[in-house]
Amino acid sequence: MLDKTYRPAEVEPRHYELWEQAGAFAADTVSNRQPYTIMMPPPNVTGSLHMGHALTFTLQDVLIRYRRMTGRDALWQPGTDHAGIATQMVVERQLEARKVTRHDLGREDFIKRVWEWKAESGGTITRQLRRLGASPDWAKERFTMDEGLSAAVRKVFVTLHRQGLIYRAQRLVNWDPKLHTAISDLEVEQREVKGHMWHLKYPVDGMPGVFITVATTRPETMLGDSAVAVHPEDERFAALVGKMVRLPICDRLIPIVADEYSDPAKGTGAVKITPAHDFNDFQVGSRHGLPLINIFDRDARANDAVPEGYRGLDRYDARKKVVAEFEALGLLEKIEPHTHMVPYGDRSGVVIEPWLTDQWFVDAATLAKPAIEAVETGKTRFVPRHWENTYYEWMRNIQPWCISRQIWWGHQVPAWYGPDGKFFVEETEAEAAAAARAHYGRDVDLTRDSDVLDTWFSSALWPFSTLGWPEQTPELARYYPGDVLVTGFDIIFFWVARMMMMGIHFMGDVPFKDIYIHALVRDEKGQKMSKSKGNIIDPLELIDKYGCDALRFTLAALAAQGRDVKLAESRVEGYRNFATKLWNAARFCQMNECRPVAGFDPGSVKETVNRWIVAKTAETADKVGAAIGNYRYDAAALGAYHFVWGGFCDWYLEFAKPIFNGTDEAAKAETRATAAWVLDQILHILHPLMPFITEELWGQLGRRDGMLMLRPWPQLDGLAAAAAENEMDWVVRVISAVRAVRSEMNVPPAAQVDLLVAGLSEVKRGWAVTHADLIRRLARLAGFEPQAGAERLAQASSHGAAQMVVDEATLVMPLGDVIDVDKERSRLAKEIARLEGEIAKVDKKLGNADFLARAPEEVVAEQRERRADWSDSMAKLKEALERLSGA
CATH class of the missing domain: 1.10.730.10 (Isoleucyl-tRNA Synthetase; Domain 1)
Structure with a gap:
């Protein structure tokens, strides 16, 4: 006999262990069943289970268990990501506690320490996924730094370089001055900051007393200005286009250029252009052939490209000095309070600096074209469909992808430099040495590039590298392409798009047929969960x-x-x-x-x-x-x-x-x-x-062989029974109607009432007779008359009764002897009036344009939900009031 109480804490670990020991999650590569593949988005090896994980892995597990039961050879490919910066930071913090830095250890010993930490703590997330009931093929678990996956990374890098799709160039990147590395856009957190807008006057050369005023939130970057831009149709500046301004402090001449980037309605209408320290300015600089003047070092301190008095200053100290000097020169027009968005490193917590540096880049625009076409032609579809628009927007405006990172933990760039700086991109050091020998005509000392690759580079290969590529394995032939990817919208660009690009380029086919995009898990008020709000649910x-x-x-x-x-x-x-x-x-x-x-x-x-x-x-x-x-x-x-x-x-x-x-x-x-x-x-x-x-x-519940999870999904064809369904559904509707009215009218649960029915069809009268005992018992009726006459109905109604309509029949429930009808009418009327008042208050708020503009989105949504709930309740109360026919 089953225990009186179900105890999940006892049951769950026992069954999970039995499933895993029996190999119940395993795919069967030699099976003749149709394959079904889901690639698990690899969680960070440093991570622990949060609510976002719980959602995405639950949804994947629902799919994989269902497809297993429908007879598919289901592979849910598990694994974890090495999470370059995040993992390195964890280990560096451990060293810091011992007053040791990674530089004290050296690269080789530091990497060894990271592997040791991974061996100790790296299984936390996979143990927690087991607690969630996730059923991937654990025997096939991969790690993005596995030797097999590392070989795939080297192969892809070398191939793309030879095809001209990976190159080394000097471009702007998101530079973290604390971590001393480029970071991806995903690792940049935009924060709203209350700052200032400084209006700086630049003298126009050759025109004494004429100035052009620029407005900026970063006055220190004027030390690297290459131009001032105005809109080509802005008549205020038409006569100045082509003139030069003498850049204060630096005493350099820079041109005034016409460019549509300048917004006539914003600031002064003229913008300073610093191509080496602003992504938009970089584009303007490229269009006009402007010099790129890098004024900061890796610590975001002013370098030797600035006047001597500024060299070595922190960027914020340089800001103060620039503003003071402009004021002393009489060139500071005004300072205004200004709230704006500032980029911070999500891990370091410092302001990110757009910085001009030599990095490795992927020609993403070329790789994106077939990936865009794959979605346009329906080879891959997004669910819900509207996420296609986000994908297109990103992919059609894609910029070169910076794939190098100045850290130690990750896939080291497979490039070696000769004594004159020429580099050789090869899969192994021996191959690089051979290429160098062929180039120089002799053996030379080579130095390997110290950078590692962006974590997203290796995870972009996940759908095929995990299956053994570049080896042509049976798994690769059977399980690629996958059936569905389940993930959040925040990484459509960073991961999904890049898997599409790499999969099509190297496998000749899309990596998955469907991309199911799930939403965010928020708290009950619709607010995003965060530590600062204290609303995180574990x-x-x-x-x-x-x-x-x-x-x-x-x-x-x-x-x-x-x-x-x-x-x-x-x-x-x-x-x-x-x-x-x-x-x-x-x-x-x-x-x-x-x-x-x-x-x-x-x-x-x-x-x-x-x-x-x-x-x-x-x-x-x-x-x-x-x-x-x-x-x-x-x-x-x-x-x-x-x-x-x-x-x-x-x-x-x-x-x-x-x-x-x-x-x-x-x-x-x-x-x-x-x-x-x-x-x-x-x-x-x-x-x-x-x-x-x-x-x-x-x-x-029965003596049977095998596990439920390996049983087939019910195939129950030919079991429809329209006549039986119509009959019993009618019984359910009658009982439900009576129960609803009893509840609405506050009829005491123990009170037995009568039910009089009129207008039943002949068939339903037969059902009423057949099921009279059921209806009486489940509706708690003292009497049940399936064929009450008009006189009986009128008599019952005269003492106060509730009326219901079920299909074509009228049901009358006399209540005069059970409740105080007048009091009940009064209660209902008061409650209706109260709800009308609440709805009026909300309508006033929602009709206020100022409230809609200022209130957070979740607050507006909450008000709308309340109104909908109150409106539904009021409709039911009005129905109840109408049901009470009067004495």
Whole structure:
């Protein structure tokens, strides 16, 4: 017999260990089944499970478990990412605590230390994924610094270089002055800062007393100005285009150029152009052939390119000195308060400097063209579809991709430099030495490039490098391209687009057919989770408290396409109650001797109630399966929920009780077998969403071989039973209508009331007679008259009654002897008035343009949700008031 209480903490680790030991997650490369592949977005090896992980890995696991059950050879390829900067920082902090730097250790010993740390702590995230019930093929787990994946990185780099698609150049990058490395846009955090706008006057050369005023938030960068730009159609400056200005402090002549980048309505209409320290200015400089004057060193201190008095100054000290000198020269027109966005390194916490430096770049524009075409032609589709627009916007405006990083942990650039600075790009040092020998005509000493590659470079190869490429392995032939990638929208450009580019270029095919983009997990108020707000929800704490299945089911139920997930702990608690409901229903079935019957044919049942539940079960299996297949996780979860809680637990088992307690042995046997069969199908249907409780119940409710997770998905064709469904659905509607009115009218639960029915069709009168006992019991009725006359109805209504309409029939419930009708009318009217007042207040706010402009997006959304909830409640109360016919 099942225990009275389901204990997830005991059940979950036991089943996970059994699944893993049995190899239940493994794909079968030599199988003749159709393959199905999901590439796991590799979490950082430094990481631990957060709610974003919980969502994306739950959704992937739902898909992979479902496809396994439908007979596909399912590979969910797992692995972790070496996370260059993040991992290096962790180890450097450990060294710092011992007052040691990586430079004290040297590169080789430092890398050795990182590998040691990875061996000690790198399994945290994968252990936590197991707690989430994730079922990837762990035997195939890869790491982006594995030798096989490293070989793929070297091969791709060398190939692209030989094709002219990787090159070394001096361009602007996001430079982190603390970490001393270029970083990707994803690692740059834009923060709103209250600063100033300085208006600086530049004297026009040869025109005494004439100045052109520029407005800037970074006066220190004027030391590297190459030009002043004005809009070509701005008449204020038309006469000055082509003139030169004498740059104060530096005493250099720089031109005034016409360029559409300058916005006449912004600032003074004239902008200073510093091509070496601003990405937009770099583009202007390229268009006009302006010199690139780099005025900072790697610490963001002024270098030798600036006047002597500024050399060695920190950029902010240089700012103060520039402003003071402009003021002394009478060239500071004004200073205004100005709020603007400033780029910070998300790991270092310092302001990022656009910096001109020699780096390795990928010609992303060339690689992007076939990747754009693949989405345009439908070879790869985005779900939801609107994310295509984001993809196109990024890909059609793509810039050269800086792939070098000035750190030590990562894939070292496979380039070696000769004594004259010429470099040789090869897969191995021996090949580089041979190339150098051929070039110089003798052996020379070579120095390897000290940079490593951007983490996104190696992860761009993930869909094929994990399968053994560049070797032509059976896995590569079978599992590439993948079926779907499940990921968040924030890395469409950084990862998804780059996998598309690399996959098409090296494999000749897209890496995946579908890209399912899920939304963010926010708190219950719709706010983004952050440490500063103190609203972070830890998935592991929720698993400890409510069980893994409850968290997974919550995330799936809330994962509506295109909408952020608003997660409240109460929702997880609610779905824990759903798990309890399922457990109790299984226990009830067990107590009533509902056991699986070998050879049971659900299509042969005779009892109406059994034909009804069999048909509903088949319908649910189809709907849930189709919803999962179409990435409608919310529809799958809610469809299963409503059937299990409502259809099976609340209705079918209640309908079955009189049969279980009756004397018709044939009906009893059939109903027991049907209940057991339906419960088995429920366990199958719920398994992808709630793997642990379903596996536990499967094992406890019958003696059978094998695991539920390896059982086939229910194929329940030919079980529709329209007549039985119509009949029992009508019974459900009648009872539901009565229960709703009882609740609305505050009828005491113990009170027995009458129900008078008029206008029933002949068929439904027959149903009413057949199921009269059920209706009386479940609606808590003292009397039930399926064919009440007009006089009887009028008499009942005259003392206060609630009226309902179900299909073509009118249902009248006399309430005069049960509740104070006048008092109830008054209560309803007061509540309606209160809600009208609340709605009016919200309407006033939402009608205020100033409120809409200033209020945070989540606050406006919350107000709209409240209004919708109040409007729904008010509509129901008005219906209830109308139902009360008066004395």
